[in-house]
Amino acid sequence: MRHPPRSGVLVVAGAIALVGTAVVPVVTAQAAAPACTVEYSVVSRWDSGFQGAVKITNNASAVSSWSLAFDFTDGQKVSQGWNAKWSQSGTTVTAANESYNGSLGTGASVSAGFIASWSGGNAVPTTFKLNGTTCNTDVEPSQSPTPTPTEPPSDGKAPSLHVSGNKLVDADGVTRRLLGVNRSGGEFMCVQGYGIWDGPVDDAAIKAIADWKVNTVRIPLNEECWLGLSNIKPEYAGANYINAVKDLVARVEANGMTPIVELHWTYGQYTGNSAGCTDVHATCQKPMPDMQYTPSFWSSVASTFKDDPAVAFDLFNEPYPDRATSTTTQAWQCWRDGGTCSGIGYEVAGVQDLVDSIRNAGAKNLILAGGLAYSNDLSEWLTYKPTDPAGNLAAAYHVYNFNTCANESCWNSTLAPVAAQVPLVAGEIGENTCSHSFVDQVMKWFDDRGLSYLGWTWNTWDCSSGPSLISNYDGTPTSYGIGLRDHLRALNG
Structure with a gap:
């Protein structure tokens, strides 16, 4: 403010918020030269909801617009999102590009995030499709995904930026x-x-x-x-x-x-x-x-x-x-x-x-x-x-x-x-x-x-x-x- 002070639940963005909570595993796509890869993560969660994120990488020819689709199997419902136009019909969730991030060249990535509700279960989606093409995001059900750091540890220390x-x-x-x-x-x-x-x-x-x-x-x-x-x-x-x-x-x-x-x-x-x-x-x-x-x-x-x-x-x-x-x-x-x-x-x-x-x-x-x-x-x-x-x-x-x-x-x-x-x-x-x-x-x-x-x-x-x-x-x-x-x-x- 430029004058003297004395004289006389919306959304968090696709980047991860700077808060100290438990690290949540990120499921990372890995395959031999897939057309696209998707990283899906649960950034934080609470009693009735959670914050999720996706990182989409296009490994095929460049596109001028994109749409990602996946299914929630536990009744999760998306309520808000950012860096994409989010919608949901039944179990199918769709994230379509915004006007400012539609271009996705070969090897380029884009991230988006959302807030959703959950009750009872919060299973990770297993199939992702980018512009109708299935991306490889398979993880063996019996395996625990390797944690990828998405949030600072709750050790009370301020991060070096x-x-x-x-x-x-x-x-x-x-x-x-x-x-x-x-x-x-x-x-x-x-x-x-x-x-x-x-x-x-x-x-x-x-x-x-x-x-x-x-x-x-x-x-x-x-x-x-x-x-x-x-x-x-x-x-x-x-x-x-x-x-x-x-x-x-x-x-x-x-x-x-x-x-x-x-x-x-x-x-x-x-x-x-x-x-x-x-x-x-x-x-x-x-x-x-x-x-x-x-x-x-x-x-x-x-x-x-x-x-x-x-x-x-x-x-x-x-x-x-x-x-x-x-x-x-x-x-x-x-x-x-x-x-x-x-x-x-x-x-x-x-x-x-x-x-x-x-x-x-x-x-x-x-x-x-x-x-x-x-x-x-x-x-x-x-x-x-x-x-x-x-x-x-x-x-x-x-x-x-x-x-x-x-x-x-x-x-x-x-x-x-x-x-x-x-x-x-x-x-x-x-x-x-x-x-x-x-x-x-x-x-x-x-x-x-x-x-x-x-x-x-x-x-x-x-x-x-x-x-x-x-x-x-x-x-x-x-x-x-x-x-x-x-x-x-x-x-x-």
Whole structure:
């Protein structure tokens, strides 16, 4: 969110959710040069339902559309699905391609998933047909399929993440999604002289977050507090602030969740269009990070966490150089390259400068970079994508019901192309209605494509004046928070 917080059962996508539950066997097709192969897996299950997934590989001639059919013999019923158009007639289930994934070349694969009910039995389908051709997925009934890792072990450890194509994967190559919340406070409490965190961050408070089946916590920070600049009270600055952040990161990881440390408020005086404040200090959202302090901030953060690959770095909360510059091209150039930017009175640190600061410090951690218009515009993100020698860069996106790009048409035209090339993480989703009808739509679109998202925010503010997920730090949800909580619990059991 760009304004100061204080002044004075849908679906999971085809990628596997980042939750700690038992590994479920995956039945893998194996045959001599079959026309097609199918991997079928039960990702998670509960008393009356389960989440399933299929991976289809076409070994024959390329096709421009596909349809997979199989039968459930125990009365299972598909209720929802993603990455395919799912339907069921009697015992026969059909998954037909979506408009964006119909092309399947020789050797190409596509994955899709579904939610289904079951009662009494949940036998694995034995025959799969792709466009009418039987695929080889036979497994001897007397054999137990060899388990293939599809979910993290429930050992309480946060996974090490890295980019593989357009997915995030862990050290074992298992696809992960980041599904969680923001924990605001570290960006504003210290600079306003109140403390470091807004509300408790002890073990009980972090466990309450995990109890929502959250797997990721984004932690907004303030560069002046981290660097210990003279305008910050000493008890909230420098080593005291850094140690508090390290402690919170450790608690998040101890609950098996991914911590994202994110730079929210920065130095530099900006009084132009959409200025949040006139103060030179880091007391509001600026249009871009500053060259004076931000590279030093990220170099220090990178040095602090470079030996912990479970920590992800979000470069800058919500850039908006497009509000200051004359043209969109100038804005994207400013975003990537920094320097002297039209309409911004201080020297800007571009996202390339920040990536370089992190990598030069020896950190190979996952990096997230948001686009223009308060991270709501990714239309030219691929064109201006910074160079990352570690190859561990993802796109960040923010969306609220009052943003410009807040509908499926915009998501299809501007987000889908990005998500096809790099991992896409919606670092903030929310609405100012104290309800969840809009975020329900967002989660559905992101689920259908196996993408990541985090709700704003895990703080006990009045949800009628902003998107606050909880009314108590024990995890009591607001009417808005109920949407995210129930959704994550339905996904992850």
